Amino acid sequence: ETGVTQSPTHLIKTRGQQVTLRCSSQSGHNTVSWYQQALGQGPQFIFQYYREEENGRGNFPPRFSGLQFPNYSSELNVNALELDDSALYLCASSFRRGTNTGELFFGEGSRLTVL
Amino acid sequence: AQSVSQHNHHVILSEAASLELGCNYSYGGTVNLFWYVQYPGQHLQLLLKYFSGDPLVKGIKGFEAEFIKSKFSFNLRKPSVQWSDTAEYFCAVNLMNRDDKIIFGKGTRLHILP
Numbered sequence: 429e430t431g432v433t434q435s436p437t438h439l440i441k442t443r444g445q446q447v448t449l450r451c452s453s454q455s456g457h458n459t460v461s462w463y464q465q466a467l468g469q470g471p472q473f474i475f476q477y478y479r480e481e482e483n484g485r486g487n488f489p490p491r492f493s494g495l496q497f498p499n500y501s502s503e504l505n506v507n508a509l510e511l512d513d514s515a516l517y518l519c520a521s522s523f524r525r526g527t528n529t530g531e532l533f534f535g536e537g538s539r540l541t542v543l
Numbered sequence: 544a545q546s547v548s549q550h551n552h553h554v555i556l557s558e559a560a561s562l563e564l565g566c567n568y569s570y571g572g573t574v575n576l577f578w579y580v581q582y583p584g585q586h587l588q589l590l591l592k593y594f595s596g597d598p599l600v601k602g603i604k605g606f607e608a609e610f611i612k613s614k615f616s617f618n619l620r621k622p623s624v625q626w627s628d629t630a631e632y633f634c635a636v637n638l639m640n641r642d643d644k645i646i647f648g649k650g651t652r653l654h655i656l657p
Contacts, residue, residue, distance in 0.1 A: 461645065470547075470633050470647035471587070484644045518587070527639050528575065528594070534587040 432535035434519050440541045449504040449538045453521030460502040463518040514542045549648035557656045564619040564651050566634030575637035576617040582630045626657045
């Protein structure tokens, strides 16, 4: 167990809908990173939040957005869902020192299916 | 573009065979390096990491990896694999710039035959 919890574990949406995924980070961690893992692929970096601000973003459109709260938990929001958004969404927390993100501790993921 | 390449997508070995999984990255700056493992039905977990110092790092379950800066490589090794090593292995690189993101390779699926 990593202490990182994600909800929901599975969900089904239709094209055009919006989804919010949630993540509680491990106690003592100050950074949350979100990844998208399509079937048969490695995790793709979406963005990272540190001190409640976005701190780095991968090659994802603006309809992917996020939040980090004062207790370091986080949300990932995806608007206008597309079929290709179907994937496992992973949250990872870490303790960042300076520019060193540190070791990532992953949750179990939220599996999103878009029909 | 910055990337992480894992050379082998699928590896099949017999128990007690030696293992080496390749990983190369394309980034000229300072990096931190990781290998993560995902056992069937489980979440991603850290095998080992390199931040600085001795380029030969040892991780859990008898795994080790060597950072060769001149080759931009961080290959994972284990002298004698076990059936329980069956899993997917991911190399990851922390790009120590202002974006400070950790990017992953596509993974290597390892099957160990009993």
